[in-house]
Amino acid sequence: MVSSMAGGLIYDIKLSSVGxxxxxxxxxxxxxxxxxxxxKLHYLKAIYYFGKQAFxxxxxxxxKEPTFILLNHFPATCGRFxxxxxxxxxIKCNDCxxxxxxxxxxxxxxxxxxxxxxxxxxxxxxxxxQIIGPELAFSPTVLLQFTKFKCGGMSVGLSWAxxxxxxxxxxxxxxTLGKVVANExxxxxxxxxxxxxxxxxxxxxxxxxxxxxxxxxxxPVGDNWITVNNCKMEALSFSVNDTQLSHLxxxxxxxGTNFSPFEALSAVIxxxxxxxxxxxxxxxxxICKKSEQNKADGNNQLISVVKADYPxxxxxxxxxxxxMKSASFDEREKIEIASEKDDGVSDFIVYGANLTFANLEExxxxxxxxxxxxxxxxxYRIDGVGDxxxxxxxxxxxxxxxxxxxxxxxxxxxxxxxxxLKREWFMD
Amino acid sequence: xxxxxxxxxTSVKLKYVKLGYQYLVNHIVTFLIIPIMAAVxxxxxxxxxxxILTIWNSVHFDIVQILCSSFLVIFIATVYFxxxxxxxxxxxxxxxxxxxxxxxxxxxxxxxxxLNLKDNPKSVEFQMRILERSGLGEETSLPPEIHCIPPNxxxxxxxxxxxxxxxxxxxxxxxxxxxxxxxIDILIVNCSLFxxxxxxxxxxxxxxxxxxxxxxxxxxxxxxxxxxxxIDLARDVLQVHPNSNALIVSTEIxxxxxxxxxxxxxxxxxxxxxxxGAAILLSNKRGDRNRAKxxxxxxxxxxxxxxxxxxxxxxxxxxxxGKVGINLSKDLMIIAGEALKSNITTIGPLxxxxxxxxxxxxTLIGRKIFNPKWKPYIPDFKQAFEHFCIHAGGRAVIDELQxxxxxxxxxxxxxxxxxxxxxxxxxxxxxxELNYIEAKGRMKKGDRIWQIAFGSGFKCNSAIWKCNRRxxxxxxxxxxxxIDRYPVHIPEIVKL
Numbered sequence: 001m002v003s004s005m006a007g008g009l010i011y012d013i014k015l016s017s018v019g020x021x022x023x024x025x026x027x028x029x030x031x032x033x034x035x036x037x038x039x040k041l042h043y044l045k046a047i048y049y050f051g052k053q054a055f056x057x058x059x060x061x062x063x064k065e066p067t068f069i070l071l072n073h074f075p076a077t078c079g080r081f082x083x084x085x086x087x088x089x090x091i092k093c094n095d096c097x098x099x100x101x102x103x104x105x106x107x108x109x110x111x112x113x114x115x116x117x118x119x120x121x122x123x124x125x126x127x128x129x130q131i132i133g134p135e136l137a138f139s140p141t142v143l144l145q146f147t148k149f150k151c152g153g154m155s156v157g158l159s160w161a162x163x164x165x166x167x168x169x170x171x172x173x174x175x176t177l178g179k180v181v182a183n184e185x186x187x188x189x190x191x192x193x194x195x196x197x198x199x200x201x202x203x204x205x206x207x208x209x210x211x212x213x214x215x216x217x218x219x220p221v222g223d224n225w226i227t228v229n230n231c232k233m234e235a236l237s238f239s240v241n242d243t244q245l246s247h248l249x250x251x252x253x254x255x256g257t258n259f260s261p262f263e264a265l266s267a268v269i270x271x272x273x274x275x276x277x278x279x280x281x282x283x284x285x286x287i288c289k290k291s292e293q294n295k296a297d298g299n300n301q302l303i304s305v306v307k308a309d310y311p312x313x314x315x316x317x318x319x320x321x322x323x324m325k326s327a328s329f330d331e332r333e334k335i336e337i338a339s340e341k342d343d344g345v346s347d348f349i350v351y352g353a354n355l356t357f358a359n360l361e362e363x364x365x366x367x368x369x370x371x372x373x374x375x376x377x378x379x380y381r382i383d384g385v386g387d388x389x390x391x392x393x394x395x396x397x398x399x400x401x402x403x404x405x406x407x408x409x410x411x412x413x414x415x416x417x418x419x420x421l422k423r424e425w426f427m428d
Numbered sequence: 429x430x431x432x433x434x435x436x437x438t439s440v441k442l443k444y445v446k447l448g449y450q451y452l453v454n455h456i457v458t459f460l461i462i463p464i465m466a467a468v469x470x471x472x473x474x475x476x477x478x479x480i481l482t483i484w485n486s487v488h489f490d491i492v493q494i495l496c497s498s499f500l501v502i503f504i505a506t507v508y509f510x511x512x513x514x515x516x517x518x519x520x521x522x523x524x525x526x527x528x529x530x531x532x533x534x535x536x537x538x539x540x541x542x543l544n545l546k547d548n549p550k551s552v553e554f555q556m557r558i559l560e561r562s563g564l565g566e567e568t569s570l571p572p573e574i575h576c577i578p579p580n581x582x583x584x585x586x587x588x589x590x591x592x593x594x595x596x597x598x599x600x601x602x603x604x605x606x607x608x609x610x611x612i613d614i615l616i617v618n619c620s621l622f623x624x625x626x627x628x629x630x631x632x633x634x635x636x637x638x639x640x641x642x643x644x645x646x647x648x649x650x651x652x653x654x655x656x657x658x659i660d661l662a663r664d665v666l667q668v669h670p671n672s673n674a675l676i677v678s679t680e681i682x683x684x685x686x687x688x689x690x691x692x693x694x695x696x697x698x699x700x701x702x703x704x705g706a707a708i709l710l711s712n713k714r715g716d717r718n719r720a721k722x723x724x725x726x727x728x729x730x731x732x733x734x735x736x737x738x739x740x741x742x743x744x745x746x747x748x749x750g751k752v753g754i755n756l757s758k759d760l761m762i763i764a765g766e767a768l769k770s771n772i773t774t775i776g777p778l779x780x781x782x783x784x785x786x787x788x789x790x791t792l793i794g795r796k797i798f799n800p801k802w803k804p805y806i807p808d809f810k811q812a813f814e815h816f817c818i819h820a821g822g823r824a825v826i827d828e829l830q831x832x833x834x835x836x837x838x839x840x841x842x843x844x845x846x847x848x849x850x851x852x853x854x855x856x857x858x859x860x861e862l863n864y865i866e867a868k869g870r871m872k873k874g875d876r877i878w879q880i881a882f883g884s885g886f887k888c889n890s891a892i893w894k895c896n897r898r899x900x901x902x903x904x905x906x907x908x909x910x911i912d913r914y915p916v917h918i919p920e921i922v923k924l
Contacts, residue, residue, distance in 0.1 A: 015577040017536050021528035023566045061529055061572060068528045080535065095566060096535035138539050 010125045012104040019078055019097030021068040030076035030091040032163050034336035035299045037344040038215060041227045042162035042351050043383040044170050045127040049109060052152035054373035060102060063146060066180040073188040076164060081136040088344040101128055101145040109153035120235040123379060127157035133224035167363045169297045174368040181370055212334035213305045214286045216353035216386060226384050227349050234411040235381050236418060241402035254318040261403055262393050266357040267320035269391055272420040274312035276413050281312050282355040287327050289359045303331050352386025360394050381406050453783035514712040516663050517720030521708040522600035523859050524593050525906040526569035530703060533566045534559055534924055544578045548690040558699045560921045563823035568702040568851035571683045579686055586622050586683040593679050595635060597707035605709050609636040614665050614674035615644040616658045618855055622681035623648035651883025652819055655855030656891045660727040666712045679705030680854035687753035694753030700822055704853025722893040726778050730771040732886045738763045742884035761828055767888035768832060775890055779812040809833050814875040817861040819882055820847035845914045860906060867907040871899045
């Protein structure tokens with residue numbers, strides 16, 4: 001266990017655990033669905049930056065106390081993975097808890113944010129980076145890191161295993177924490193009891209179907225739930241304000257069709273990446289969108305795939321945008337069948353199987369308030385992305401509008417993309 | 429012959445014979461006096477009223493004789509009342525309830541254990557087996573510093589824990605008894621393994637601004653039975669100081685004593701000891717007689733330290749790596765049994781009804797003279813006490829005592845449930861158990877309670893209380909939010 005990272009930039013690291021305040025009933029389990037298990041090699045990382053007032057005068061115990069109330073409502077996050085006899089993973093809700101990390105940063109928050117603008121990968125020091133494994137039964141699925149800056153500001157880092165749910169679920173988790181801190185009662189039941197079901201799936205296997213395009217088989221990774229990349233993945237993050245956005249949208253729109261910010265930005269970035277990748281330009285991309293159903297927990301994103309039959313580099317961005325707009329075929333069922341084929345034992349990746357664009361515009365990440373203080377800045381990223389890379393579209397600061405884009409790509413592509421975007425589309 | 433005996437004794441006939449015998453022997457004085465008084469009154473009535481008057485007039489008393497006899501009577505009465513020890517009353521007590529942030533579920537304990545003892549999987553395995561069979565539940569508490577991976581027990585963290593536990597308990601007690609800090613005359617704090625300078629009692633004096641002429645004591649190193657040693661000390665000091673009260677704080681501070689090595693015999697306390705503390709107010713004031721909850725009847729202390737094995741059975745030492753921990757010897761249960769026998773031999777004559785003492789005497793004589801193979805008679809302590817508070821040292825201790833004293837499951841319920849809910853809180857566990865009995869509404873006026881504690885040394889101490897007034901089921905206290913879930917069935921082995 002290290003007590004400092006990044007050459008002393010982050011220091012005084014302390015580990016402990018927080019768990020639910022109430023004892024859970026015995027034999028409660030959470031059984032992730034096939035879609036959830038298909039996402040198990042991905043990890044969502046979120047950082048909420050708060051100014052001085054939010055955490056002023058609070059001791060560690062003061063900060064821990066609301067988490068004990070919060071976790072009464074999220075028994076699955078406190079459990080640990082086990083495997084059934086057939087090897088299918090499930091979570092035993094045993095109150096083990098969430099890992100809690102405290103750290104200090106020797107820079108002020110403003111200095112840090114400046115540094116991050118240049119090098120977004122620095123943010124990995126503000127979130128815990130433990131994966132699930134090698135011992136499933138002793139690996140937490142959710143980790144929290146509270147890093148105090150020299151100026152008194154605090155960043156709240158969340159590591160959320162994607163198998164528990166998508167970015168919408170993770171945001172819901174943090175927003176509920178904010179509610180608990182404000183002494184509001186979360187409108188979720190406590191300790192959703194779910195008794196262990198005997199494996200019911202004695203479905204006759206359908207005719208052998210090919211894996212859908214949106215996923216890629218990897219591994220087997222065994223009990224080490226992370227995919228191995230051929231190259232180091234880095235993150236690039238930049239913001240697009242409303243003016244730039246509308247300028248972009250108008251530039252791309254053709255024949256009167258208006259494209260949403262997501263379609264416009266994705267088309268533009270798709271083309272830039274194609275230019276960078278030259279011969280191996282991505283002809284197939286995966287698109288993740290929020291599903292229309294209003295389910296709270298779990299992996300409920302709509303996953304679809306678009307294929308371009310023509311060279312991307314020379315295409316008109318509006319064609320690409322139109323292609324993205326037309327993507328509607330939900331591949332989730334196909335993914336679930338592939339995942340269920342060997343009872344959840346196979347390992348897949350979704351993000352990075354192809355170049356993936358995830359529309360997280362509607363993630364309520366700015367709703368997490370701590371003692372009535374809104375976050376100064378929020379950043380989300382995904383770890384465990386495959387080599388093809390992923391681009392996340394996040395909401396911008398509420399008062400500024402616009403969007404935040406996070407691109408997770410092989411490290412050599414990141415610099416090129418930055419310059420490409422600057423040159424072609426005047427974005428910084 | 430022995431098999432027949434149990435069958436015979438469970439038959440209804442013998443039960444009634446036993447009851448009759450007990451009633452006869454326990455009330456022998458009444459049974460003797462009644463016939464004598466009856467005979468005398470019959471004789472007097474036979475005489476007739478005139479004869480009674482003549483006898484009365486013939487007996488004439490000298491004024492000197494009358495004065496002398498009255499002085500004698502007054503003198504004897506005064507000597508009796510002066511030499512009678514002052515009655516000591518327990519006004520009230522309060523137990524510390526740890527906050528939810530200190531809760532340690534089994535799974536968290538095991539995970540932390542695994543991370544802290546990365547290089548010793550056998551020790552981790554051992555801890556898991558202990559925990560499975562320990563009788564502890566999922567709501568016991570450890571202090572905040574021990575939740576860290578790895579724990580870093582600084583002096584400051586230990587003092588913090590002491591402050592949280594002790595001040596909470598005292599605040600709670602002061603609220604219940606409405607006593608002011610300047611009214612406290614005697615202060616005794618007992619905490620075995622944490623003894624800073626200035627002492628914990630000085631810490632209490634400082635926090636509550638107690639009087640400068642307070643009689644303060646700090647007992648350290650005396651193990652889990654130190655709570656009753658404090659009660660004994662308070663009783664003795666209260667004999668010397670009339671019209672006074674004594675505040676006793678019993679606790680054990682876990683932070684500095686969490687064993688960080690991997691020796692198995694020394695890992696056991698980590699699995700059992702948990703955070704807890706109690707504050708008790710004793711008084712010898714007349715005014716407290718009516719509002720006090722309990723009256724102290726006896727305190728009996730037995731020390732087996734003269735025997736080397738007993739002395740070394742709970743021993744603090746360094747392991748081969750230099751890490752300090754408490755080594756529990758394998759003979760602990762046997763030594764505990766012997767210490768218990770010693771203690772109840774002294775207590776027996778003080779509390780047992782005459783019937784049980786007679787039986788015990790007969791079997792003792794019989795064994796010595798007639799046949800040594802006779803089973804020793806174990807006096808039925810259930811006749812002397814309504815409630816038993818056995819120190820929740822561990823499941824084995826409670827099992828052993830239940831067997832030795834032939835107690836039913838209900839008698840040891842308070843001990844087992846305290847072990848389950850709070851773990852082994854050392855000297856304060858007796859007070860959590862007493863609180864359990866009150867919270868269940870089982871305490872009635874006149875009930876007699878026996879508190880037994882074991883501790884390093886090896887010591888076995890007992891305190892006997894009598895319930896002084898009707899006790900309303902408490903609405904506050906550590907059991908308040910969970911008493912309805914108890915009693916729970918505690919399985920032999922919990923599957924982790």
